[in-house]
Amino acid sequence: MTKPKTLVSSIAFACLLSTGLTTLAVAAECSGTIKVLAQPRDGLTLLEDYKSEFEKLSGGASFEIDYLNENDRRAKTKADASTIGKYNVYYIDEANVALFASAGWVAPLMDYYPADYDYADFDPGRQKVATYDGKVWFAPITGGGDLMVYRKDLLEAAGIAPPKTLDEYIAAVKKLNQPDQGIYGTALRGQRGSGANVWRWMPFFKGFGGNWFDGKTPVFDGEQAVKATETYLELFKYSAPGSQTGGWDEAVGAFTSGQVAMLIESTPLVGMAIDPKSSKVAGKVGYLPPPAPLTGGGYGHGLAIGVKANKDEASKTCAGLFIAWATSKENEARRLEANQFSELNRTSIMTSPKFAELYGPDLGQALADTGKVTAVNFWQSPQWPDLGDRWGIILEELITGTRSDIKEGLDELDGFAKDLVARSQ
């Protein structure tokens, strides 16, 4: 059974590459080095092996990628784009696309994205978060929603069925928490930041019916936010040590090292958890959409064209070509071949026989199911990072016990939000 499957997937892969080679024939006229500021991603590292291909395609241009971790990348892109503008291409994300677009730091992508590269092939959820004010600003390099990832062996041993509702989830987390055995019920994110603790808190807030703003009036300071925070803090009692001030790395590290029973995290976790090279629990992992009523945190990171470093149309076109090539079907096919699950964004790749062969039908089904509950949980505004980061600090204070009054924290955020809106006008 395996051989015909492999044959089909190899043919599909060859077809994708041949599409790429056809594209190669349409050479542009670019020169110099396209400078990219990004955060570390296996998919981008893989691109560096194919520099000569881009040189041929662009008519002589090369590229150079500088990497910074997520928080530093956000700070540095903001500083660079607003001042000297040294980078031709920025790695931006759902949280700051509104800021970059409204400040005029990046150019509308579709004006410079060659039609041959088929932008419409990207996952619709990722296209949605790359769009602000009716225009597309970046081409996805990673993205998705949330999945509840659990240890099948631990749940079976405890006689617990994979939870479908939040109440079941909380009960399971409490039951599975056995610190004396070195197993913790869950792992959350406590580290401050709109993309850290706030990111994991928002599915509770939105799931309970909360909203950030009504027009320009903050409306988040209500019972939904209080309930979301209480639930989040309750779950933190069963969260792995280190996660109280930790982010994605700490939560994922605790799970893949076998110390966590179940958690709700962004979809790339699955790729890491089922890979024996990066996970001690590979083969024992199950995944389902987040328990109801939690929404999935829809997100997307991608490459955008910097305005300052690309002074003329020709430079913008070259930057657009680089982005199109970097996120092309053929490069995604290479990422699939290299088993880089979290770097896959195109529908044609995620529905390909090769994908099914590598990851099985369950994961494809889980991704399809979680797509139905994936939502944009954050406030889509240029001021979002500012507001989200401020809530992140208050939330971290609540998690670590520096403050205990949830309502007082939300009231403080409400005052900050009003000031933020006033300042922006």
Add this chain to the structure above:
Amino acid sequence: MKQKNSLPAVFLTPAMGILAVLALVPTAYAIYISFQNRELSRPDGNLIGFANYIDLFSDRRFINAIGVSLTWEAVTVGMTLLIAVGLGILLFECVSPRTRNLLTLLFLVPVILPRVSAAFVWKFAFHPLYGIATYPYKAITGQPLDLLSNPATALATVALVDVWQWGLFFAVIVLKLLETLPPQPFEAARLDHARTWEIYAFIALPMLKAPLISLAFVKMIESLRAFDLIYVMTRGGPGIATETLDMYAFSQGFIESGRISYASSMAVLMMIATSIAFTFIWKRVQ
């Protein structure tokens, strides 16, 4: 004679010129934009007088950052000097010259490590699940020890790393200073039956007063620049428990808000406060 007198000016002028461009221009610009309402996303700004400075004093994070910065200075400078003097004397008294040389080499390693590398190494060492520094506690009590997530211990834990880097290095300097002292006063004190601690408290350390004060000044300035260590280990957290003034200014300017005018007003206040404090301390010492 005239030609000889103008020589210092000839040598000093280019250096002072470069210094003026590199130091004065950014400082003047920072002062200028601190009176504006500029943000990174809006390059145009209006003059708003002292509004940023007034806002700072009703900003709980700024008030907290002042407290954290002062605590950080006092703890790291005090502990570094205490360890340096204690360890320096211990090495001088109890260790043979040959072993001293070996230990000196080892004590220099922490300060040679880049600050960011040291921060990462210790961050992992303090991890409650996998950390080597917290392992003995976990092995004995069965409970994980999360020092960096606890607001009561986070700043002290980061300070420990700073003291580890600089305390050992300063201990080597104190040892070398002790070795340069003339032996006669020590011999005279011993003939008078002075105890060891009395010899150091009343003879050696007073003789080293000037270099020790210089070391204190060096450490005070160095401690003001601990941004990288704190940024890597705690990012100012948990909450704002380790958020120093420079970290808060950076957060406001580049991480969270992009409020560069507000961040500049903090930087200007820090510059004024540091200049006054150092001038005052320097004069008192003199």
